[in-house]
Amino acid sequence: MKTNKSYKIILLFLLLIANSQLLFASGGDDHSHGDEKPTTTEQQQKFFSSEAVSDKYELLIRYEPIRIGEPAHLTLFISEYATNKPIDNAEIKITAQEDGKLVFNVKQSGEGTYTVETSFPEKKNYSLAISINGSLGADLILLTNIEAGKELPHTEETNGKSHFSNWKNWLMIVLALFFGLVLGILIQKRNTVKGKTAIAVILLIVNCFLPIQNSIAHGDDDHGAKKSGVNFSNSFNVPKETQFLFDVLTEKVQKGSFTESTKLFGTIIPSSNGQALITTPQNGRVISLNVNVGEQVKAGQQLAVIEQNIDAGTQVNLLAEKNNLTAEYDAAKKEYDRLTSIQDIAAKKDVDEAKSRLQKAETNLKLFTGNSGKTIALNAPISGIVANFNLSIGATVNTGQSLFTITNLSEVYAEAQVFDRDAGKVKQGAKFTIECVNDNHKTSAVNLLSLAQEINATNQSQRVLFKLNNPDSDFKIGEFVNIRVFASENSQQIALPNSAITEINGKPVVFIKDAAENYTVSYVQLGENNGTHTSILKGVEEGERVVINASYQLKMIYLNQ
Amino acid sequence: MKTKIGTAITMCAMATSLFIASCSNSSNKTESTSETHEHQHGEGDHHEHIFACPMHPEVTGKEGDKCPKCGMALEHIDEVPATGNFQMQFTSSPQIIEADNPVTLAFTPKNKDNPNAVVPLDMEHEKKLHLILVSEDLSWFNHIHPDYQTDGTYSVAETFPNGGNYILYADYKPSGSTHQLEKINVEVKGKTIPAKTFTKTINTAVSDAYSITLKPDDGIFIANKAIHFDGVFTNEGKPFDVNQLQNHLGAKGHMVAINIETKEYVHLHPEVEGTVLHFHTTFENAGIYRAWLQFMADGKLHTVDFVINVEKGQVKTTETQHDHNNHSDHKH
Numbered sequence: 001m002k003t004n005k006s007y008k009i010i011l012l013f014l015l016l017i018a019n020s021q022l023l024f025a026s027g028g029d030d031h032s033h034g035d036e037k038p039t040t041t042e043q044q045q046k047f048f049s050s051e052a053v054s055d056k057y058e059l060l061i062r063y064e065p066i067r068i069g070e071p072a073h074l075t076l077f078i079s080e081y082a083t084n085k086p087i088d089n090a091e092i093k094i095t096a097q098e099d100g101k102l103v104f105n106v107k108q109s110g111e112g113t114y115t116v117e118t119s120f121p122e123k124k125n126y127s128l129a130i131s132i133n134g135s136l137g138a139d140l141i142l143l144t145n146i147e148a149g150k151e152l153p154h155t156e157e158t159n160g161k162s163h164f165s166n167w168k169n170w171l172m173i174v175l176a177l178f179f180g181l182v183l184g185i186l187i188q189k190r191n192t193v194k195g196k197t198a199i200a201v202i203l204l205i206v207n208c209f210l211p212i213q214n215s216i217a218h219g220d221d222d223h224g225a226k227k228s229g230v231n232f233s234n235s236f237n238v239p240k241e242t243q244f245l246f247d248v249l250t251e252k253v254q255k256g257s258f259t260e261s262t263k264l265f266g267t268i269i270p271s272s273n274g275q276a277l278i279t280t281p282q283n284g285r286v287i288s289l290n291v292n293v294g295e296q297v298k299a300g301q302q303l304a305v306i307e308q309n310i311d312a313g314t315q316v317n318l319l320a321e322k323n324n325l326t327a328e329y330d331a332a333k334k335e336y337d338r339l340t341s342i343q344d345i346a347a348k349k350d351v352d353e354a355k356s357r358l359q360k361a362e363t364n365l366k367l368f369t370g371n372s373g374k375t376i377a378l379n380a381p382i383s384g385i386v387a388n389f390n391l392s393i394g395a396t397v398n399t400g401q402s403l404f405t406i407t408n409l410s411e412v413y414a415e416a417q418v419f420d421r422d423a424g425k426v427k428q429g430a431k432f433t434i435e436c437v438n439d440n441h442k443t444s445a446v447n448l449l450s451l452a453q454e455i456n457a458t459n460q461s462q463r464v465l466f467k468l469n470n471p472d473s474d475f476k477i478g479e480f481v482n483i484r485v486f487a488s489e490n491s492q493q494i495a496l497p498n499s500a501i502t503e504i505n506g507k508p509v510v511f512i513k514d515a516a517e518n519y520t521v522s523y524v525q526l527g528e529n530n531g532t533h534t535s536i537l538k539g540v541e542e543g544e545r546v547v548i549n550a551s552y553q554l555k556m557i558y559l560n561q
Numbered sequence: 562m563k564t565k566i567g568t569a570i571t572m573c574a575m576a577t578s579l580f581i582a583s584c585s586n587s588s589n590k591t592e593s594t595s596e597t598h599e600h601q602h603g604e605g606d607h608h609e610h611i612f613a614c615p616m617h618p619e620v621t622g623k624e625g626d627k628c629p630k631c632g633m634a635l636e637h638i639d640e641v642p643a644t645g646n647f648q649m650q651f652t653s654s655p656q657i658i659e660a661d662n663p664v665t666l667a668f669t670p671k672n673k674d675n676p677n678a679v680v681p682l683d684m685e686h687e688k689k690l691h692l693i694l695v696s697e698d699l700s701w702f703n704h705i706h707p708d709y710q711t712d713g714t715y716s717v718a719e720t721f722p723n724g725g726n727y728i729l730y731a732d733y734k735p736s737g738s739t740h741q742l743e744k745i746n747v748e749v750k751g752k753t754i755p756a757k758t759f760t761k762t763i764n765t766a767v768s769d770a771y772s773i774t775l776k777p778d779d780g781i782f783i784a785n786k787a788i789h790f791d792g793v794f795t796n797e798g799k800p801f802d803v804n805q806l807q808n809h810l811g812a813k814g815h816m817v818a819i820n821i822e823t824k825e826y827v828h829l830h831p832e833v834e835g836t837v838l839h840f841h842t843t844f845e846n847a848g849i850y851r852a853w854l855q856f857m858a859d860g861k862l863h864t865v866d867f868v869i870n871v872e873k874g875q876v877k878t879t880e881t882q883h884d885h886n887n888h889s890d891h892k893h
Contacts, residue, residue: 052736054684097678127737129679131713138711142681142736255807257860492805492859542808543687 048150050143051516053081056136059143060240060516061116061128066148068123074116074146076106077240077516080136082545084243084250084513086112090134094118097127097142104128111244123149235520236561238554243517249549250513251500253542258493261530262425264464264483266416266434268475271467274412275477276381278404280397284308287375291404293388297380303404306376306397325368329361384408409473413449416483417461426451426464431486434468434475435531441474442531446483484531494540495533500548501526502555510540511547511554519547521558612637615685616740616828629787631829632841646673647680649731649743652714660724660751666692667714668707668731679713681736686810686830690715691732693817693826696725698756699851702866704817724751730817730826742826759821759849759868766865770797771858773865775840783874784847792831792838792854802836809857814838818852818869847873
């Protein structure tokens with residue numbers, strides 16, 4: 001019992017420590033974001049850069065430290081300001097504001113990338129006036145702060161510090177081990193009154209200190225973020241080359257007319273004359289098969305021929321029946337011939353009777369010979385495509401067996417469940433579109449065919465039918481579709497293409513371009529989605545540049561930073 | 562039993578050491594972050610942070626202050642821009658401008674200190690050069706944006722409606738320098754119409770379904786004093802939330818006010834507070850001002866005009882020695 005209790009105490013203590021460890025670990029995580037900065041400075045240590053924008057173009061020049069009087073190679077990136085598309089084959093002239101005689105050689109070296117060769121004679125800050133004649137027209141932009149002769153900053157100092165702190169770390173660990181040892185001994189002596197009080201006091205002290213220490217750590221956190229001036233967790237760098245490679249495109253946010261829409265769920269069903277099932281009228285044997293699976297057939301085209309199947313008994317009966325009929329016919333004919341030859345003396349009534357008897361016998365015989373052992377041709381009732389069938393020549397088929405299905409997908413129906421809330425919006429004259437749930441195909445050639453006549457008793461939904469043209473057979477029977485009903489009124493809202501919106505930690509975000517190589521994650525509040533665009537209620541301002549292409553790649557870069 | 566307790570002691574010791582190590586670690590990291598920051602700061606600018614109005618660089622102040630001339634929030638600038646000696650060279654083709662005939666107006670910014678160098682311009686309100694055209698009697702107004710051409714000029718085509726004198730205000734900011742405003746007088750040949758006079762205050766203007774009323778504090782506009790007035794919108798008679806307006810050239814609205822006598826030029830950008838536009842400015846002279854407000858609604862640019870009567874306020878000592886041309890060049 002006693003040992004049990006002691007273990008409980010130890011366990012409790014360990015749990016407390018583990019708890020605090022977790023908290024500190026998360027604190028450490030945040031700090032590691034702070035650590036990002038040195039790596040970015042390391043990146044910056046390789047290059048200097050300067051950027052400028054106009055209403056047409058965005059320029060970024062990147063250069064390694066420039067040695068005075070020696071050939072310098074600078075890389076100039078040109079893209080469209082609003083869309084971030086690289087500008088190729090632009091005519092570029094560069095003049096230095098400080099020195100009109102400087103010569104610059106500009107050559108395109110890649111997508112939107114140009115190399116600039118020159119030699120700076122003095123150690124100072126140059127401003128370059130870049131004259132561009134590209135796909136968006138002419139422009140003149142000044143790139144300032146080209147620091148010729150400037151060396152990269154050193155980082156040895158911080159390294160020395162970290163060595164020192166490492167040494168300090170070790171000291172702390174040794175001290176802590178010692179402290180732990182003392183604690184362990186105390187626990188061992190838990191039986192004595194002194195030991196008990198000592199443990200209680202230590203536990204109490206540790207408990208009291210934990211929250212305070214936590215709050216101190218968090219205070220430091222905030223301080224760090226504020227000091228650096230940038231919110232590390234939301235902004236990140238993407239080099240221009242990467243942007244061009246991934247085709248990162250942006251769009252300037254503008255308020256525009258946005259049509260709200262309502263989504264209905266539906267299923268594609270064949271139109272009233274869009275599907276035909278061909279069954280056999282009689283038992284028989286397939287003697288001719290004129291179509292293949294997947295073949296396009298016209299209405300009236302012969303699909304197969306079936307020969308009636310007769311067993312031996314029936315055959316005998318039939319033969320006997322045929323003989324009877326033939327005999328009857330012969331007898332009737334003889335009788336009729338005899339009576340006509342003695343027409344003058346024979347009673348008119350007898351002649352008429354014989355005639356009608358002969359006619360009856362003739363019809364019966366004709367009927368029998370026409371129908372017995374006959375072949376039946378199966379024709380296509382509608383135009384369409386022959387679905388998969390399992391049939392071969394010689395196969396026996398039974399009455400009522402379905403042989404072929406012909407489907408015509410050029411016009412199909414969509415059946416939607418409409419609930420009371422949306423029922424008012426679904427009316428003749430409204431604009432509808434249909435899109436597939438799984439695939440991307442969609443159509444706007446949709447008409448409301450029939451409004452509900454009755455309401456489903458189980459879920460109180462109404463069954464509404466839409467007719468849609470489906471010339472490319474994109475929609476298949478049984479496919480799940482979303483039907484959008486557009487409101488007739490537009491409203492002025494910020495709307496972004498759906499490709500701009502992605503999710504981080506389950507929350508919708510967009511990426512906003514702040515500078516040539518700098519992007520920010522912005523959490524947004526989404527409004528209506530009308531299939532192509534989603535209105536943004538909060539999180540994006542007019543005039544901002546939002547990434548509309550390759551937002552997934554940016555998300556990966558952001559998450560991996 | 563003994564060994565078990567021994568294990569417990571060791572576990573305790575290790576856990577405590579880890580706990581403390583994590584503590585010291587995190588504090589170390591904080592240190593290094595702040596170090597990096599200081600370092601960066603050192604290699605950046607050595608100036609104190611300065612906040613100045615983006616349109617009136619002579620107005621400086623603290624973070625969060627607003628410009629008393631145009632009401633814009635002061636922006637952080639790294640260094641005081643050099644006040645260059647700039648001039649806009651103006652040519653027109655054809656050289657003689659005739660009413661009702663399209664003419665190309667071409668502007669070339671020049672630095673008088675360095676006439677051979679090209680002068681790149683910064684974007685301001687989404688354009689590099691804002692050109693305000695008014696007839697001398699201030700009855701006709703247009704706001705256009707010449708575009709940079711391969712020959713180094715900023716050009717735009719325009720057609721003047723009538724003969725007479727016109728004033729062009731070129732509003733631009735050479736890169737790395739201060740904001741410039743230049744007044745260019747232009748004579749247009751052709752049939753003239755009698756000059757209009759504006760004496761009566763018009764504080765309400767209508768465009769399509771929109772009606773805008775300017776409401777100054779205390780009901781009057783006063784010269785030489787930082788004043789505030791509201792622009793209250795209604796749509797089809799109902800109160801209209803200006804947040805519904807689209808941005809035009811980076812703002813919900815642009816107002817240009819010109820004094821009839823002195824031709825003093827004021828360019829204002831309102832702020833949106835609640836559901837109305839808020840204007841902050843200082844009119845330097847008393848008298849009649851013509852004001853034009855441009856805003857974007859329903860995908861269409863609306864221009865409405867007002868007549869503002871600015872009452873004399875405090876006594877202004879320099880008023881008598883005022884050189885109007887110089888003044889308006891300097892201001893703005």
